Amino acid sequence: MAENKKPQAPKKPKFNPYWISGALLIALIAFQVFGSSDTNDNKKITPIEFFQTLKSGEIDHFDIIKNTGYVKVYLTDDAAKLKKHAKSVSTGFSLASTKMPNYIFQYGDLSNFEDKYTQIIDDNNLTTEYDNNREENILADILISVLPFLLLIGIWLFIMKRMSGGAGGGAGGQIFNIGKSKAKLFDENTKVKTTFKDVAGLEGAKEEVQEIVDFLKNPEKYTSLGGKIPKGALLVGPPGTGKTLLAKAVAGEAKVPFFSLSGSDFVEMFVGVGASRVRDLFKQAKEKSPAIIFIDEIDAIGRARGKNAMSGSNDERENTLNQLLTEMDGFGTNTNVIVLAATNRADVLDKALMRAGRFDRQIHVDLPNLTERRAIFDVHLRPLKKVEGLDLDFLAKQTPGFSGADIANLCNEAALIAARNNKKAVDKQDFLDAVDRVIGGLEKRSHLFSVEEKKTIAYHEAGHATVSWFLEHADPLVKVTIVPRGRSLGAAWYLPQEAYITRTSKFLDEICVTMGGRAAEKIIFNEISTGALSDLENVTKKAKAMVMIYGLNEKVGNITYYDPAGESGFVKPYSESTAELIDNEIKNIVETEYTRALELLTSKRDVLEKLANRLMEREVIFKDDLEEILGKRPFDTIEDKPSQKLVSENKEEKKEEE
Numbered sequence: 001m002a003e004n005k006k007p008q009a010p011k012k013p014k015f016n017p018y019w020i021s022g023a024l025l026i027a028l029i030a031f032q033v034f035g036s037s038d039t040n041d042n043k044k045i046t047p048i049e050f051f052q053t054l055k056s057g058e059i060d061h062f063d064i065i066k067n068t069g070y071v072k073v074y075l076t077d078d079a080a081k082l083k084k085h086a087k088s089v090s091t092g093f094s095l096a097s098t099k100m101p102n103y104i105f106q107y108g109d110l111s112n113f114e115d116k117y118t119q120i121i122d123d124n125n126l127t128t129e130y131d132n133n134r135e136e137n138i139l140a141d142i143l144i145s146v147l148p149f150l151l152l153i154g155i156w157l158f159i160m161k162r163m164s165g166g167a168g169g170g171a172g173g174q175i176f177n178i179g180k181s182k183a184k185l186f187d188e189n190t191k192v193k194t195t196f197k198d199v200a201g202l203e204g205a206k207e208e209v210q211e212i213v214d215f216l217k218n219p220e221k222y223t224s225l226g227g228k229i230p231k232g233a234l235l236v237g238p239p240g241t242g243k244t245l246l247a248k249a250v251a252g253e254a255k256v257p258f259f260s261l262s263g264s265d266f267v268e269m270f271v272g273v274g275a276s277r278v279r280d281l282f283k284q285a286k287e288k289s290p291a292i293i294f295i296d297e298i299d300a301i302g303r304a305r306g307k308n309a310m311s312g313s314n315d316e317r318e319n320t321l322n323q324l325l326t327e328m329d330g331f332g333t334n335t336n337v338i339v340l341a342a343t344n345r346a347d348v349l350d351k352a353l354m355r356a357g358r359f360d361r362q363i364h365v366d367l368p369n370l371t372e373r374r375a376i377f378d379v380h381l382r383p384l385k386k387v388e389g390l391d392l393d394f395l396a397k398q399t400p401g402f403s404g405a406d407i408a409n410l411c412n413e414a415a416l417i418a419a420r421n422n423k424k425a426v427d428k429q430d431f432l433d434a435v436d437r438v439i440g441g442l443e444k445r446s447h448l449f450s451v452e453e454k455k456t457i458a459y460h461e462a463g464h465a466t467v468s469w470f471l472e473h474a475d476p477l478v479k480v481t482i483v484p485r486g487r488s489l490g491a492a493w494y495l496p497q498e499a500y501i502t503r504t505s506k507f508l509d510e511i512c513v514t515m516g517g518r519a520a521e522k523i524i525f526n527e528i529s530t531g532a533l534s535d536l537e538n539v540t541k542k543a544k545a546m547v548m549i550y551g552l553n554e555k556v557g558n559i560t561y562y563d564p565a566g567e568s569g570f571v572k573p574y575s576e577s578t579a580e581l582i583d584n585e586i587k588n589i590v591e592t593e594y595t596r597a598l599e600l601l602t603s604k605r606d607v608l609e610k611l612a613n614r615l616m617e618r619e620v621i622f623k624d625d626l627e628e629i630l631g632k633r634p635f636d637t638i639e640d641k642p643s644q645k646l647v648s649e650n651k652e653e654k655k656e657e658e
């Protein structure tokens, strides 16, 4: 804002790198004009010497240049090779078309000179030719000799500009500006349309950032009571939950200059650039204070320092981080620059960055709950043409675990699906199809399976479904399909409870359900196919988490090897014997659950077969079909309550080599 600008000292003329090129150019021209080999001392002779050389027949021809008073002398080829003329041979640069004279001299009085040389030529019967009526264009001469250099310099400048990605101009536009911050500035001249209204849900987070905006607008309100204005706030949360959106809304609402950039913008292949960009960014922000700096994906530079002793290649990033730490500490409380940053990896950030006095506040932006999802739907349905009375609550219920970005994507998908079906408005079924599409990927009706393959897939999915039906802690089933989608060949869909803690029994039941597919194949075909790769990945990950992260294994005990920041580097934080124990326990968990699934399915083989047959018949079966075959599930009590989550699990993948 203009009124906030502090009076500045009169600006010193800044060093401009183009001066170097300018100076070089002038030097070159001067050299060409004044030091040009035409008038080189080496080539000067006296008229007497000229007459002697002429007499000896060593001159091929000479030109009398009337407007300069010079004579240019060209030796015969043989004479030019003679030792006495060695110095006369031109070594200077010239365009190929113009031959350089061997000698040059001033003739003085013209008629006198003419008499003399005609007499010598006549007396000696020489064939030497001459041109006694020449005029030379000095300007053209200069131009011709300077032109190649101009061209060279031009090309050089062009390449420099291209190298620094230059056509865009602005800071960083030229190689010389590489240390300048790449931040995008939003101020009163740039219209940011995003406002807090566009951010649905996130009430707590919104309040916090609104307060930050207020700090900048009315600092006195807070400082008059002795409080200090916070220097930074860190937005932490999973991807797509609206952190960047929130920051954009701050930019739209704050009406103060807003510098936005991403953590990776600091890093360049040149050493020292990151730190200098940080310095420049803060300098610019301070000049325009009060201002907000927003650094997205700050983990790109803010990772904990020096933990990974082996790599040694992190120096540049560390320098950048150090500079950021210094800058954030360096500006006084009254400079009114607030740093907002966003990350989804707060756990890997350097502790120094997180301490009070730098990012004083951490604002958690979590995945939206039911009411928040409803609000987000509300925002993203606004621009859509939808049928009357579309039930937002229903949509919110169907999409647990979705982030704001997922919901935005879902709404868009639904509109596209409706358009593909030539509908006038988007309806509920389009949204349901879009949910399937977003979670599972594109339906691939064109996939052709052999009967054998289809049977295998059907039994595999029926295996998952049957096991989950009879285990208390497994998530309630919604539908089972053997329609290929994305990379999966079939899927069982569940509505898991949204819970904050998971008990051991739930972990085990889930592993058992996931192994159910493989177990079914084993029971029916007595051999297992490659289709269960993602099942295996899934159970291994779960079992590993139980043993190594959550301390849920008795033998390994109450210990966690959770190390998100990679602090232990390449050294394992446990002994060889513990490593063996961990391996054994992970294997043990998975194998025990596999056996449990086998036993369960063996005892329920008749239902398993019925389910598989119906699947092959209809391709998609819903909970009602399952109830018909399996009877009512004894544990389903929470099914229609809010806060449930629909996820696709147990994807089967065909091995790529097939």
Ligand code: ADP
Pocket: 198, 199, 200, 201, 202, 238, 239, 240, 241, 242, 243, 244, 245, 246, 342, 376, 379, 403, 404, 405, 406, 408
């Ligand atoms: P991130 O947290 O990864 O920075 P973004 O802020 O980039 O996520 O969100 C991506 C998109 O998701 C936004 O552009 C917006 O369309 C949508 N979105 C996310 N959260 C919300 C929300 N709370 N309200 C409305 N839209 C949201």
